[in-house]
Ligand SMILES: Nc1nc2c(ncn2[C@@H]2O[C@H](COP(=O)(O)OP(=O)(O)OP(=O)(O)O)[C@@H](O)[C@H]2O)c(=O)[nH]1
């Protein structure tokens with residue numbers, strides 16, 4: 001219980017900070033006369049999910065969630081809002097509300113839209129939990145692409161290999177080895193199963209006091225994980241036959257869930273992760289073990305391929321960095337070129 005009490009205090013502190021941000025965010029937007037049917041009484045809230053044209057907003061009272069939610073429209077002058085955004089809303093017609101202001105985001109996770117521009121998906125998060133599984137098999141480069149995206153946003157990445165119960169059936173030693181590689185790079189990793197609950201308790205304990213967005217391919221078990229943590233409102237879980245490269249995605253919108261001492265955001269699965277919004281130098285820096293070699297090559301514009309005295313190639317030859325990661329780096333660079341950069 002001590003842990004829970006502590007965590008509640010932590011949460012209250014976090015929420016107090018949010019309240020301050022909200023007030024300042026609202027003042028920055030300027031108090032408005034009620035011209036569009038709103039009550040004029042300003043309330044704090046947090047975006048839980050998208051509901052078509054509307055947003056589901058949980059109300060925040062006295063520094064924490066009151067447990068009630070309201071469907072809201074947003075004022076047209078606001079940017080696109082995402083799950084986790086802290087907002088000010090006012091009661092409107094027909095039990096709906098109108099979002100009139102948004103607090104500055106302390107962090108954001110997202111990926112490029114078709115246009116190539118960055119598209120936010122979840123805001124005010126501490127960690128990104130990347131889930132992989134033996135089935136569906138990860139597409140090539142998946143982990144490195146995610147890690148580059150996460151490092152670029154200066155967020156903390158956690159790698160989770162789910163469906164460990166399938167070890168006996170599916171030869172996934174490759175994935176196990178892969179996970180060990182990232183462990184060696186200093187990333188936190190977990191091996192879990194939502195079927196037999198292996199590894200679930202330590203994973204949940206590692207999320208204490210934090211807001212975590214769960215990402216990964218469709219069908220790897222992101223929603224199943226959320227359910228195995230014991231949330232009140234179940235996240236919809238798909239059948240493996242419908243999830244996957246050709247099937248429909250079960251989760252279609254990012255959604256916030258509460259546990260006693262942490263918040264989780266479930267997210268829709270992806271088919272692949274393009275990095276169209278990231279430039280070549282950010283890709284290099286996104287490989288955390290490469291950063292020490294930045295500016296160490298003989299030529300300032302070294303492409304780390306055939307140039308003499310290349311620090312990256314020397315490290316590779318000395319076995320200090322993984323050939324797989326170097327290959328992955330070049331594959332990502334090539335995909336940026338192919339995307340017309
Ligand atoms: N064997 C096994 N199957 C699992 C495990 N976790 C989830 N599954 C199954 O994997 C399938 C997909 O699970 P979901 O939780 O819907 O996957 P998701 O990542 O949320 O998928 P999207 O919402 O489409 O992105 C379901 O049939 C689950 O029952 C596990 O640990 N072991």
Ligand SMILES: [Mg+2]
Pocket residue numbers: 222223224236237238250251266267268269
């Ligand atoms: Mg899902």
Ligand SMILES: [Zn+2]
Pocket residue numbers: 297302303304305307309310311312313
């Ligand atoms: Zn070089």
